[in-house]
Amino acid sequence: MESLPATGGADGVFEVRGDHGKLVRYAADDFDEVFATTDEHEAGRHVKLGWILLDERVGREGGKPAVDTFWRRAAGRALPAADDPQYAAPEDVTTYVLGYLKEGAGGTPVG
Numbered sequence: 001m002e003s004l005p006a007t008g009g010a011d012g013v014f015e016v017r018g019d020h021g022k023l024v025r026y027a028a029d030d031f032d033e034v035f036a037t038t039d040e041h042e043a044g045r046h047v048k049l050g051w052i053l054l055d056e057r058v059g060r061e062g063g064k065p066a067v068d069t070f071w072r073r074a075a076g077r078a079l080p081a082a083d084d085p086q087y088a089a090p091e092d093v094t095t096y097v098l099g100y101l102k103e104g105a106g107g108t109p110v111g
Contacts, residue, residue: 014054014099015110023110026052030105036097043096055097063090 018024028034034054037043047053064086101107 016052016054016107018107018109024107025110026054026099026101026105026107030101030107031099032102034097034099036095038093038095040094040096043098046098051098051100053096054099057095057097058092059095060090061093062088064088 013028014026015023016026037046043053
């Protein structure tokens, strides 16, 4: 579990689609705790316990670059980078950002 500063979006708030289908704005101060995880099952368990899914981000992680092509050519190896046994492609990783509301905090409906 990775801790995140509770800063919200670009304007300092989180906009979340509520159960009724309308957007609700929450200030960072509305939450007791905000955290992020890359474990989909952990995120799902927290949502079932009353946490709010604030954001999902997809990024690239991991991988291992191929040996430099200049050195591979000098050694007589004209393989594409993906054929290099050292090469490992980075993977897409989804990060789930969740928040637990303070008692009495309800957010503000948008529109």
